[in-house]
Amino acid sequence: MRALLLLTAANIKSFTRDRAALFWTLAFPLIFIFLFGSIFSGGNNDRTIGFADLDKSTHSAELQAAFASQPNVKLIEASEDDLVAQMRDGKLSAVLVVPAGFGATIDAKTAPATIKVYTDPAQTAAQGATFQLVGGVLGAVNQAASGRPPAVTFTNQAVQTQDLTFISYLVPSILGMSLMQLGIFSAIPLVADRQKHILKRLQATPLRRWQLVGSNVLMRLIIAVVQTVIIVGVGATFFHVEVSGNWLTIGLLVVLGSLAFIALGYVIASFASTEESANGMTSVVQFPLMFLSGTFFPIDSMPDALRTVARALPLTYLGDALRQVMVGGTAFSPLWLCVAFLVVWLVVCFAVAARFFRWQ
């Protein structure tokens, strides 16, 4: 166990001291996110909320002013239908509706007046932020009229925001791409270690092969978790991509995806005899995967022939699964099929590597 942990630590040191490996696994995906993110998100940090005033009273005008004065909130005014449509398109994170008769209800002081708030329950974080915002503003209004029953409350209306914004499509896709690279790049140090006779030297020690393979896989999984945190963190911090899925499910997908591509790395290492040929083969494998798996645009928009290719590639299913689970993306294949494809892929690659991998 101590040998396994020290070997894993040694692998991590070797990895973090290798500038090329660091660039491809950490910098390269972030470059994509920042590049596309700044092109497509317009650099707007405000939360844009729709506001439909059907009452047109002084009370409704005061309420509008109270929301507009909140930091980082931008109100768009239009009709209720128009605003809800915009929200479905992903342009607004919430819509507030002040019904007709709102001012009259407040003045009557018999029952609380009510506003309607549209949110998308799938976007948990955005929904929570909206509730916090509305609650805060209404609390301040009600406090001004303290000692009496609350003057204003709100009801919630669910809206499914159908289309992901490009950046929230991109973040899980880039995560899938990074896991793919991390996995298949395992071929290069493996072949280098064989070429330098390090694998042979290790065989002359009591270290078992499963410990050697286990430490390599463990190291890659640890880096996969770091990558996931960084990519999701950058998406959330700089581009407001709310990851709403269950973290356990996301974690299991990250592990499964990493394993499937590490196994592919071992297949490459089984057929590459030199470090140079391993480098060449990973390039040959990684670029089609990167561009034909729906990483940058949905595969539905591809020509039929390419779509057929995409359906045979594992990254298609990893990216699809991650988008479904992380940002509620539209499923191209059901989640169970994505998982099944990746499991089969893992088993087949493992079998091929077990048959053809040479230790010397």
Place this chain on the structure above:
Amino acid sequence: MPSQIQTVAGPVIRVRDLHKSYGQLHAVDGVSFEVERGEVFGLLGPNGAGKTTTVEVLEGLRKPDSGEVSVLGVDAVRSPDQLKARIGVSLQTAALYPKLTVVEVLDLFRSFYPSGRSTGELVELMDLGEKRATRTQDLSGGQRQRLSVALALVNDPELVFLDEPTTGMDPAARRMLWDVVLGLKSSGRSVLLTTHYMEEAEILCDRLAIMDHGRILESGTVDELVSRRFHERAVRFDAIDGLDDARMAGFPGVASVKHENGAVLLFTRDVPGTIGAVLAASDGLGVEPVNLAVRRATLEDVFLDLTGRALRD
């Protein structure tokens, strides 16, 4: 310091009729030898003689085509795993993680074994103190080789395999390694080393086997190997134009005439008579013999006599 090893009867290595081919090439072609406990045994031969293949079979790293291999009483072909904790291995090419430092590599290898020698002790033993925190990719060839030998000793093994351990070392490092090998021997450990350095074999090896083309040509102590072939001493001088082998063979006491790197070797039972004849003959040609010297026959001469070529060429 290494602990003392208890002496148990029987050889630590027993090889019988070992064969290993790569396609058409018979890398090892019927090798048999034994190494006694506490002995330094040398496999001497040029590159491609089959030394490394033989050693890697003994280390459990290669499967032979046929032959019996017993190492420390264990069948190294069938149960190599029973052997690994008890042997130390330095491969011909120092196999080191390039991005790790000297201390990190030693600590890592030490963790593979239940017991052994401390990293600090080995760093001192192999004189790597100044390079403790240096990544192995930044070490010189000789330093890498020293680290490779240190790694072979992390588990304080009973039997150490050193494949060309002094390649790339400067003379000072080479002498230090010789001291380490002799230290292992004095603490009861056994060493199998391969080399193509004659001097090294003569100084370190209790017994040795001369290999060429996958076969052992002859084996024994240095004295046995030399005296078995050469009762004579060698008169050596740079070759002289006009003085041919046939004429030199007729000089007093000369048993054989050999050539080595532009020099003539006259193996003779009558050193003064031979020298007198050489001086007289060169005087007759109007030249003086250059680098005239007398020496006992060496392993190099044995190798030359056995194979018809010099060991290092």
